[in-house]
Amino acid sequence: MSALTQALWVLLLGSLLGLELIGKVPPTLHTPLMSGANAISGITVLASLTLIGQANGQVPLLVLGSLSLGFALFNVVGGFLVTDRMLAMFSRKKTRSGGAR
Amino acid sequence: MAGLDLLPALIDLVAVLLLALGIKGLSKVSTARSANGLAALAMGLAVLGLLIQQPLSPQAWLWIAIGTAAGGLLGLVTAQRVPMTAMPETVALFNGCGGMASLLVALGVAVYGPDGTPGLVEQISIVISVFVGAITFSGSIVAMGKLQGWIDTPGWTQSSLRHGVNIALAVACLVGALALPGAMAGSPLWLLVVASTLLGIGVTLPIGGADMPVVISLLNSYSGVAAAAAGFVVGSQLLIVAGAMVGAAGLILTQVMCTAMNRSLVSVLFGGALGGAASVGGGGDEAGYTRITSCSAEECALALEAAERVVFVPGYGLAVAQAQHALRELSKLLEAHGVEVSYAIHPVAGRMPGHMNVLLAEADVPYEQLLEMDTINPEFPRTDVVIVLGANDVVNPDAKSDSTSPLYGMPVLEVDQARQVFVVKRSLGAGYAGIKNALFELPQTAMVFGDAKAVLNGLLSELRSMGVGKKAAA
Numbered sequence: 001m002s003a004l005t006q007a008l009w010v011l012l013l014g015s016l017l018g019l020e021l022i023g024k025v026p027p028t029l030h031t032p033l034m035s036g037a038n039a040i041s042g043i044t045v046l047a048s049l050t051l052i053g054q055a056n057g058q059v060p061l062l063v064l065g066s067l068s069l070g071f072a073l074f075n076v077v078g079g080f081l082v083t084d085r086m087l088a089m090f091s092r093k094k095t096r097s098g099g100a101r
Numbered sequence: 102m103a104g105l106d107l108l109p110a111l112i113d114l115v116a117v118l119l120l121a122l123g124i125k126g127l128s129k130v131s132t133a134r135s136a137n138g139l140a141a142l143a144m145g146l147a148v149l150g151l152l153i154q155q156p157l158s159p160q161a162w163l164w165i166a167i168g169t170a171a172g173g174l175l176g177l178v179t180a181q182r183v184p185m186t187a188m189p190e191t192v193a194l195f196n197g198c199g200g201m202a203s204l205l206v207a208l209g210v211a212v213y214g215p216d217g218t219p220g221l222v223e224q225i226s227i228v229i230s231v232f233v234g235a236i237t238f239s240g241s242i243v244a245m246g247k248l249q250g251w252i253d254t255p256g257w258t259q260s261s262l263r264h265g266v267n268i269a270l271a272v273a274c275l276v277g278a279l280a281l282p283g284a285m286a287g288s289p290l291w292l293l294v295v296a297s298t299l300l301g302i303g304v305t306l307p308i309g310g311a312d313m314p315v316v317i318s319l320l321n322s323y324s325g326v327a328a329a330a331a332g333f334v335v336g337s338q339l340l341i342v343a344g345a346m347v348g349a350a351g352l353i354l355t356q357v358m359c360t361a362m363n364r365s366l367v368s369v370l371f372g373g374a375l376g377g378a379a380s381v382g383g384g385g386d387e388a389g390y391t392r393i394t395s396c397s398a399e400e401c402a403l404a405l406e407a408a409e410r411v412v413f414v415p416g417y418g419l420a421v422a423q424a425q426h427a428l429r430e431l432s433k434l435l436e437a438h439g440v441e442v443s444y445a446i447h448p449v450a451g452r453m454p455g456h457m458n459v460l461l462a463e464a465d466v467p468y469e470q471l472l473e474m475d476t477i478n479p480e481f482p483r484t485d486v487v488i489v490l491g492a493n494d495v496v497n498p499d500a501k502s503d504s505t506s507p508l509y510g511m512p513v514l515e516v517d518q519a520r521q522v523f524v525v526k527r528s529l530g531a532g533y534a535g536i537k538n539a540l541f542e543l544p545q546t547a548m549v550f551g552d553a554k555a556v557l558n559g560l561l562s563e564l565r566s567m568g569v570g571k572k573a574a575a
Contacts, residue, residue, distance in 0.1 A: 046340045
């Protein structure tokens with residue numbers, strides 16, 4: 001199997017998996033889910049790192065790679081933390097009200 | 102050395118598995134938080150796997166450190182500082198930056214890429230990555246600007262002129278894309294970059310604020326596609342899987358949101374702002390209303406004091422007024438008085454599905470008191486008092502009965518079934534969708550005019566002066 005067909009299979013199966021993963025989501029979780037999925041889409045960090053790694057000392061490539069790494073990491077770090085901040089409120093709520101009743 | 106080659110591949114496989122489990126876990130309340138951590142861990146693993154696979158020069162490490170420090174710190178600070186009410190804008194901003202990252206990678210490879218002409222697959226991937234990345238970036242920034250109120254909807258975008266402009270931009274993108282393989286770093290590339298960026302703006306700008314969550318969700322899906330395309334560009338299968346998963350999951354989420362708002366994706370994207378069409382049906386001003394009863398906070402407090410069952414319907418107006426905490430105080434007081442209190446949450450309350458749950462959770466409202474539409478609707482007939490706080494379109498009875506209403510068919514909270522309804526609102530101005538609300542004119546409805554927080558505090562002091570909740574000071 002050529003690298004391309006393999007990559008296309010990966011694309012297809014990944015898409016199918018994504019379609020199946022979130023069938024039923026309670027509306028409560030739509031915002032955190034969107035924010036979490038958004039953080040995951042920052043996986044472009046891998047592309048940025050690859051770009052830097054293959055730059056071979058070319059400064060423009062290093063700068064572009066570093067810049068895109070910054071943007072992607074902003075997405076990843078910010079995305080995961082903000083999602084956690086939202087979800088922390090839900091879990092805190094559960095334990096507290098459980099204790100009060 | 103087979104073992105050494107296998108290790109990164111194994112790490113990648115584990116990372117994909119954890120990412121999938123993370124997305125799945127995020128769709129359940131009980132597992133959501135740990136799932137988010139799992140996804141973050143997966144991301145860390147993926148990065149680790151790449152770093153051990155790829156020998157890096159000290160110079161490369163330096164640039165990695167710079168990018169990491171800048172992006173990581175900014176992300177950290179933003180995530181901690183941003184208020185919960187601004188969550189949709191924040192997601193849009195993060196998303197736009199993800200798109201920008203894919204765009205920059207593709208540009209880097211196109212302009213300074215490895216020697217020789219890249220193969221056809223690479224060229225196609227670069228085109229897709231640039232196109233989708235640029236649209237995601239500019240579209241997300243416009244979406245953020247509109248939600249923040251920095252950008253208005255210009256008049257020309259509501260006329261059919263915008264279709265002409267957007268089609269012209271799309272053609273320009275296509276020309277750039279087709280000419281690109283001939284000269285990777287030449288003018289076709291920049292034509293593609295500029296035209297895609299403008300197209301992102303041109304497509305997002307005409308869309309009304311009420312539909313913005315759908316747009317953000319769709320752009321989120323695009324950024325997954327952009328990541329997958331970047332995966333083809335740099336030859337990373339992990340990137341392709343993760344991008345494809347997010348792209349597909351984002352599409353499903355977009356569909357779910359459209360269903361909740363009774364809008365089709367096509368009408369969101371090409372129909373223009375809902376308000377424009379709605380003004381035909383009654384106008385956004387007070388002129389449309391004839392039988393409005395208004396009342397003071399005192400009367401409202403009396404009704405609350407006598408009630409056995411009270412339901413609050415919070416909307417975005419509540420969040421804007423930062424009145425969640427005052428609302429929580431009020432409901433505590435009523436509970437101490439023996440009143441049964443619950444909150445009716447419409448699927449699209451707030452500015453994004455689930456946004457209101459987050460805002461109320463922030464104010465310590467117990468999770469069990471937040472009732473979803475299907476649960477609470479049968480309960481309204483036995484509810485004494487409903488207080489609508491800054492919500493409008495989601496309680497409009499026309500959505501059920503008036504087939505000419507633009508809202509017709511949208512599932513709404515049936516508050517008109519309750520014995521008494523108080524609507525707290527600044528003025529009789531139209532709702533976010535710009536549509537007249539028949540609820541306001543019903544005989545059991547009274548309007549309490551004012552800022553949500555001021556009214557709630559007024560109710561609190563009225564109730565306290567009546568001696569409500571004094572004996573059971575729990």
